[in-house]
Amino acid sequence: MPTKQTAKKKSEKPKKNKSAPKEMITVLIMGKAYKVPADATIMGAIEYAGYQIKRGAGCREGFCGACATAYRLPHDYKIYTGLACTTLVQDGMWLAQLPAIPAEKPTYDINKLEPDVTAFQKIYPEIFRCVACNTCSKACPQDLEVMDYIQAAMRGNIEMVMDLSFDCLSCGMCAIRCPAEITQFNVGILAKRLYGKYLSKESKQLKKRIKEVIERKFDREFKQLMKMTKDELKKKYYERDME
Amino acid sequence: MYPEYMRPSLKKVAQTRKQRFELAKTDKPVFPPMSAEEREEVLSKFHPDYKPDSKRKIKIGVNKGNIFTTEVAEMLESRSRIKPDIFDLSKPDLETDILIIGGGGAGCAAALIAAEKGSKSIISTKLRLGDANSMMSQGGMQAAVSALDSPTLHFLDAMGGGHFDNKPELVRALTENGPDVVKWLEELGMVWDKNEDGSLVVRHGGGTSRKRMHSSRDYTGAIIMRTLMDEVRNHPEKIDVQEFMPTIELILDKSGKCAGGILYNLETEEYFVVKAKATIITTGGYGRLHIRGFDTTNHYGATGDGLVIAYRAGAKLLYMDSVQYHPTGAAFPEQIGGFLITEAIRGAGGQPLNKFGELFVFPREPRDVESSAFIRECEERGNGIETPSGRLGVWLDSPLIEMLHGEGYLDKQFPAMHRQFIRYGIDIATEPMLVFPSLHYQNGGIEINAKCETNIPGLYVAGEATGGVHGRNRLMGNSVLDYNVYGRLSGKYATNYAKSVKLGALSLQHIQTYEDELKKANIKTKLITPILLPSYTPEDVRKRQLTAQYEGTLR
Ligand SMILES: Cc1cc2nc3c(=O)[nH]c(=O)nc-3n(C[C@H](O)[C@H](O)[C@H](O)COP(=O)(O)OP(=O)(O)OC[C@H]3O[C@@H](n4cnc5c(N)ncnc54)[C@H](O)[C@@H]3O)c2cc1C
Numbered sequence: 001m002p003t004k005q006t007a008k009k010k011s012e013k014p015k016k017n018k019s020a021p022k023e024m025i026t027v028l029i030m031g032k033a034y035k036v037p038a039d040a041t042i043m044g045a046i047e048y049a050g051y052q053i054k055r056g057a058g059c060r061e062g063f064c065g066a067c068a069t070a071y072r073l074p075h076d077y078k079i080y081t082g083l084a085c086t087t088l089v090q091d092g093m094w095l096a097q098l099p100a101i102p103a104e105k106p107t108y109d110i111n112k113l114e115p116d117v118t119a120f121q122k123i124y125p126e127i128f129r130c131v132a133c134n135t136c137s138k139a140c141p142q143d144l145e146v147m148d149y150i151q152a153a154m155r156g157n158i159e160m161v162m163d164l165s166f167d168c169l170s171c172g173m174c175a176i177r178c179p180a181e182i183t184q185f186n187v188g189i190l191a192k193r194l195y196g197k198y199l200s201k202e203s204k205q206l207k208k209r210i211k212e213v214i215e216r217k218f219d220r221e222f223k224q225l226m227k228m229t230k231d232e233l234k235k236k237y238y239e240r241d242m243e
Numbered sequence: 244m245y246p247e248y249m250r251p252s253l254k255k256v257a258q259t260r261k262q263r264f265e266l267a268k269t270d271k272p273v274f275p276p277m278s279a280e281e282r283e284e285v286l287s288k289f290h291p292d293y294k295p296d297s298k299r300k301i302k303i304g305v306n307k308g309n310i311f312t313t314e315v316a317e318m319l320e321s322r323s324r325i326k327p328d329i330f331d332l333s334k335p336d337l338e339t340d341i342l343i344i345g346g347g348g349a350g351c352a353a354a355l356i357a358a359e360k361g362s363k364s365i366i367s368t369k370l371r372l373g374d375a376n377s378m379m380s381q382g383g384m385q386a387a388v389s390a391l392d393s394p395t396l397h398f399l400d401a402m403g404g405g406h407f408d409n410k411p412e413l414v415r416a417l418t419e420n421g422p423d424v425v426k427w428l429e430e431l432g433m434v435w436d437k438n439e440d441g442s443l444v445v446r447h448g449g450g451t452s453r454k455r456m457h458s459s460r461d462y463t464g465a466i467i468m469r470t471l472m473d474e475v476r477n478h479p480e481k482i483d484v485q486e487f488m489p490t491i492e493l494i495l496d497k498s499g500k501c502a503g504g505i506l507y508n509l510e511t512e513e514y515f516v517v518k519a520k521a522t523i524i525t526t527g528g529y530g531r532l533h534i535r536g537f538d539t540t541n542h543y544g545a546t547g548d549g550l551v552i553a554y555r556a557g558a559k560l561l562y563m564d565s566v567q568y569h570p571t572g573a574a575f576p577e578q579i580g581g582f583l584i585t586e587a588i589r590g591a592g593g594q595p596l597n598k599f600g601e602l603f604v605f606p607r608e609p610r611d612v613e614s615s616a617f618i619r620e621c622e623e624r625g626n627g628i629e630t631p632s633g634r635l636g637v638w639l640d641s642p643l644i645e646m647l648h649g650e651g652y653l654d655k656q657f658p659a660m661h662r663q664f665i666r667y668g669i670d671i672a673t674e675p676m677l678v679f680p681s682l683h684y685q686n687g688g689i690e691i692n693a694k695c696e697t698n699i700p701g702l703y704v705a706g707e708a709t710g711g712v713h714g715r716n717r718l719m720g721n722s723v724l725d726y727n728v729y730g731r732l733s734g735k736y737a738t739n740y741a742k743s744v745k746l747g748a749l750s751l752q753h754i755q756t757y758e759d760e761l762k763k764a765n766i767k768t769k770l771i772t773p774i775l776l777p778s779y780t781p782e783d784v785r786k787r788q789l790t791a792q793y794e795g796t797l798r
């Protein structure tokens with residue numbers, strides 16, 4: 001019953017078709033060879049080959065970490081990692097997407113944690129098994145200093161963990177490569193939450209504004225605005241001053 | 244790296260920069276903002292929504308006769324994935340208080356509030372939790388916090404941005420709840436950008452009269468979304484997260500109350516009956532419909548499913564004739580075509596320029612106006628820059644931002660943007676970006692009131708799937724606020740309702756009724772919806788996929 005739908009990418013945009021033949025290269029998708037455009041992203045290549053992706057694509061712009069991919073290149077012993085949505089293919093690339101990363105996410109009550117090393121001791125005690133091998137940092141497609149933030153977590157330096165893990169997409173490549181079986185990205189999330197909640201300085205103006213709203217300070221003005229006709233509103237809008 | 248032939252134009256951009264920098268420092272607008280008449284003119288001539296074939300009447304359903312975006316009308320005049328009589332509705336596979344359809348920002352916020360108020364919920368979501376537009380917002384969230392600002396000024400900006408078509412009571416709730424959302428998120432552990440003294444960093448966005456854009460570097464959505472998801476996962480006893488399990492139809496009861504949905508396991512291809520006392524649709528937008536062939540900034544699952552299932556069940560839609568194109572989608576390199584370049588770049592002083600390195604529009608007009616001005620500059624005036632693949636674009640001068648705010652500012656404040664381009668050998672601290680409008684946001688949607696109620700009892704909607712909050716044009720930063728404000732309100736009101744509602748026997752009769760209407764209107768269509776996922780399979784491959792619709796062992 002399920003039928004494939006098409007969201008055709010017909011383009012009526014100002015786009016002239018220059019029909020220079022596309023340069024093609026060969027990639028090995030899960031070991032099977034396909035010819036794909038040389039300038040494709042890994043995700044584009046997988047789709048070009050004819051796959052309908054279910055797992056392995058989310059935002060398609062480098063924010064969600066759904067598209068973690070491991071690959072090797074010809075005559076090179078190294079394992080590389082990349083985000084399929086933003087990494088370009090190379091000739092002879094042998095690639096596989098990771099459909100999901102097994103990762104533990106313990107439950108906790110953020111209100112009952114202290115913003116120091118004890119939080120990590122309680123929730124993610126395995127971080128203390130870190131052997132400082134730096135494999136996690138090498139595996140990070142965002143080029144983050146993952147090991148440094150795990151080390152910072154071991155010292156209870158929450159601000160540093162927050163800062164170094166800020167751009168983490170939870171793609172999980174670090175966790176899957178870690179010999180100490182740490183789920184680094186979840187440690188980063190915990191640190192950010194602890195920082196935001198406990199360590200970031202309070203805004204007095206925010207408190208004041210919320211109090212004003214509760215005390216219905218803006219009620220009268222709102223009522224006036226809501227009574228206005230479109231034209232009256234328009235006039236007020238175009239006359240408003242700019243900061 | 245930019246191709247050689249673009250060098251002369253890039254040189255002009257560099258040459259005019261000093262002068263534009265002096266101008267930017269004066270605090271006067273760097274280009275005269277348009278009057279109401281000028282706005283109207285550029286919109287009517289160049290906005291894609293104004294093209295004659297961009298809209299048509301919808302032939303069936305509650306909104307029959309209303310003007311809809313053509314692609315949306317086509318999507319709605321379609322057939323269900325299921326035959327209703329196959330399902331034994333008397334034996335639901337799962338039961339819960341609240342079925343939440345969509346695990347993005349609105350869905351997670353709704354689930355958290357529902358849990359807090361004592362309801363159990365199931366989140367049915369198409370991909371992974373958080374694979375959503377909410378994960379992608381970069382620029383930030385509006386909230387009237389600063390001393391110079393007020394919720395009423397925020398109200399006025401939002402109404403003006405939406406061309407005064409917004410439902411005022413929705414805008415009031417949106418703007419009045421803003422400051423509280425900032426605090427709520429911070430208490431959950433959201434990291435807001437702050438100054439030394441703890442005050443919140445605020446910037447301008449398109450159409451704002453006060454600086455009220457709150458951010459978290461340029462990973463604002465990602466940080467909010469991961470905070471919400473982490474908290475959702477802290478409550479497994481209250482919130483049951485079902486990933487790769489989209490809802491493909493709603494279920495009503497005999498008296499027409501919403502009573503849950505049919506869920507579909509994308510991987511095993513099984514269908515499940517889920518009975519719920521209340522249902523909240525939080526399925527987000529429709530960017531992946533690629534309206535008028537535009538690239539989109541949206542995530543993979545943004546296919547307008549919520550509109551389809553709600554419409555088939557009889558929910559009213561509002562403003563489905565208006566589409567938001569974001570002015571600054573990437574136009575080069577090809578691989579990131581359509582990717583979003585956050586409006587905060589212009590908020591921080593980035594300027595759009597033509598091929599001569601000249602300003603041609605105030606950088607912070609509302610989005611539809613700004614987009615139309617870009618299209619005019621490229622199409623009518625011929626002042627765009629052409630890419631090797633034949634796209635057109637205008638420059639967005641980012642190095643100016645470094646001059647205004649100091650060296651290293653872009654890398655620190657816009658790490659995602661910086662990373663996006665440096666992969667292709669373009670350093671946005673020293674070279675501008677090439678941009679063109681990209682399909683970004685579903686302005687209209689399912690009509691709600693300030694309690695997120697629809698015309699169907701028991702059906703609530705929140706976030707991008709709704710219509711009315713933003714009129715016919717949303718301002719930047721108001722939808723992150725929207726999904727938080729209304730996600731929370733929907734969780735609250737759905738819980739209240741679920742506590743007392745008594746459901747009758749379940750029914751899928753509305754699906755048959757809709758099918759009959761299609762027939763009566765003489766609509767012949769092969770389209771089966773919800774679309775769930777777009778397909779980017781090349782035509783020649785598709786032709787060889789002979790058994791793609793065959794119902795044997797190997798489809
Ligand atoms: C690139 C980008 C940048 C943006 N930047 C900003 C910004 O700076 N400021 C701002 O205010 N706004 C911004 N926006 C808009 C804003 O992020 C979205 O409008 C908002 O996040 C929508 O939230 P939502 O919860 O309604 O929908 P989403 O977050 O999109 O969530 C919808 C969820 O529903 C799921 N779903 C879809 N169909 C089904 C189905 N049939 N069954 C079950 N689940 C389903 C989806 O998979 C997804 O998980 C941006 C949007 C994009 C795309």
Ligand code: FES
Nearest residue numbers: 058060064065085
């Ligand atoms: S698909 Fe989201 S990071 Fe690649």
